[in-house]
Amino acid sequence: MARKRWNIASTDKQKALHLAEICGIDPFIAIILMARGCSTPDSIKNFFAGSECVTSPFELKDMESAVSRIQRAIDEFERITIYGDYDADGITSTALLYSYLTSVGADVSYYIPEREEGYGLSKEAIDKIKAQGASLIITVDNGIVAVDEIDYAKSIGIETVVTDHHLPGDVLPSAAATVDPHRIDCSSHFKGLAGVGVAYKLVCALEGCGCDDLLDEYADLVAIGTIADVMPLHDENRVFVKAGINLIQNAPRIGVAALLSAAGIKAADIDSENISYYIAPRINAASRMGKASRAVSLLLSETEDEAMQLAEELCNDNTSRKRSEQEVSAEAIRQIEEKKLYNDRIIVASGGGWPHGVVGIAASRIMERYGKPTIIFSVENGEAVGSGRSMKGFNLHQCISSCGDLLLKFGGHELAAGVTIKEDDVDEFRCRVNEYAKNNSKIMPFACIDIDCKLNPAGVGLNTVEAMKPLEPFGSSNKRPIFGFFDVKLEKVTPSSDKKHLRLTFSRGNTSFSLMKFSTTADEFKFIPGDRLDLAVTLAENLYNGNRYLRINLVDMRPAGIDYDEYLHQIRVYECLNRGEDDIDISAGCIPDRDTLASIYRYIRSNGEICSDDDSICLRLGMAESYCKVMLALDIMSELGLIEVSRVNGIIKANIININGKVNIDESILMKRVKAINEAKEKQAAV
Structure with a gap:
């Protein structure tokens, strides 16, 4: 595990008590919110705001034009093709928009490119869509940088409505409408929507209703896509995800219920973290190991038999994905070690035949291991299709953009990006991104852990977990609170029965507690009994045989008392x-x-x-x-x-x-x- 910088919040407890009294919240919640920048009654009110924070879909630039063009296509029975993306955000976006358009009688189909086709619109796909008689393409979760492709579609008689949430390039596509909160001229107050969030707002605009009126129909899809794409869980997303979790818990659609059943999860137990850990990877596995369209079919399933068959396929694919990702990561690590790429500011590794669908996950694993922004390329037929991951403090999107003349395809965010270049340009690309990093970030940042507050293990219990529930749902920009246990003594290291994990026992004063360190053998563990350590932990509840237990999850550990x-x-x-x-x-x-x-x-x-x-x-x-x-x-x-x-x-x-x-x-x-x-x-x- 790479080293991480700990940012330890220092909160004025008296101010927190005063704020808690004014806002009518638990002082413990006030301390956590103050650590996260919510230090006024107004900011706390905004954090807990309900549907009143969700604004009109027409606040998004070009939404009126999008509605006008799509409504004309519906009225005139034009053939519409929804052009999605192969990740969970794109898949849920496609399922949501397709479900709505079919319900209002549109002549609509959808197209999900395979990962081998690359991200976003392509001329080859547009030709296929033209051959099927479509005159309108609606993109979801893509399209904002497809300037040439949309020009091509226009030249052969197809208009395009773009809905996306990725960062635009210098030039917007010449589409009939381009809806993206990141447009410079878009005045929408909330920029953190997922692609499925933008698609949902489009549906609300088409329906002519507010964005809280269709949550009973589509909030589950919005929640899954938003969580899977690691979008910030505050403001409008917090409202959408809370509604989606409630819908999944109480009335899951057939496809989601089947996926939960196949994964061994009870709908009543679902929360944002379970969606991230169990649902999203299985939806993503459809495209990583086969055809992405199967996941759309699952979400649109109308019979339990069909849904269960597809759900089991995706679960099997997810198992295969894990195995494939481990193989690619191991090969990449060998390459990094042999070439000493771990000294680079940006790690770039490539391999022939690596499945496109797992290079993004492998990039995350490599970044976690070495603590460096990482780009992993799969090389095939003269092209290198890559996926990159970064940490806060280094803008990967800007870094890759600096190599503009090498890029065949490119899109993404500050912390994650997809890129395609020529195979022969991989070494040049590695040099260029590292030169950019040297010029713009002389000392590369470390990944950070934000410690919300210090706790004494003696005062921690199930009541602590219960007190945090108003903060849910947890996720990006609203992480499950991380607490610091400082200067604890390691008492015992006990390997698990399969020797793959460790149970660690600690003490501080008269209090002892245990936690698991997963995926670490006794030989790999660097500390010994008697060492004094600082721990970063999260707290959760375990249910076993009907009884509730406190679970302490290890986030990071380091020697105590050092600079x-x-x-x-x-x-x-x-x-x-x-x-x-x-x-x-x-x-x-x-x-x-x-x-x-x-x-x-x-x-x-x-x-x-x-x-x-x-x-x-x-x-x-x-x-x-x-x-x-x-x-x-x-x-x-x-x-x-x-x-x-x-x-x-x-x-x-x-x-x-x-x-x-x-x-x-x-x-x-x-x-x-x-x-x-x-x-x-x-x-x-x-x-």
């Missing part, structure tokens, strides 16, 4: 040195002195060898925050022939080399280099 900002800074400094960069802020604290080298040398000799990950080595040396200093010490001693060092898959192995005579560390080229960089910086600062 973690200095530790993270030293990691980035060491990476810069490995890339051959000298224009860096390297302080004396990053440079090992003779005593440090001697101490590490003696440690290796007394232990016979060291064979561990880098963090564990620093921790056991008592230098937990001195990452750069320790790593440079190993490199310098290796250069001087004092030790033999190898690095494989994140594990450092170091052995003593027996030599005769003494070695002068000042003769090390690396030592001279880092000292020269430090001296140059000090002179520059003195000017």
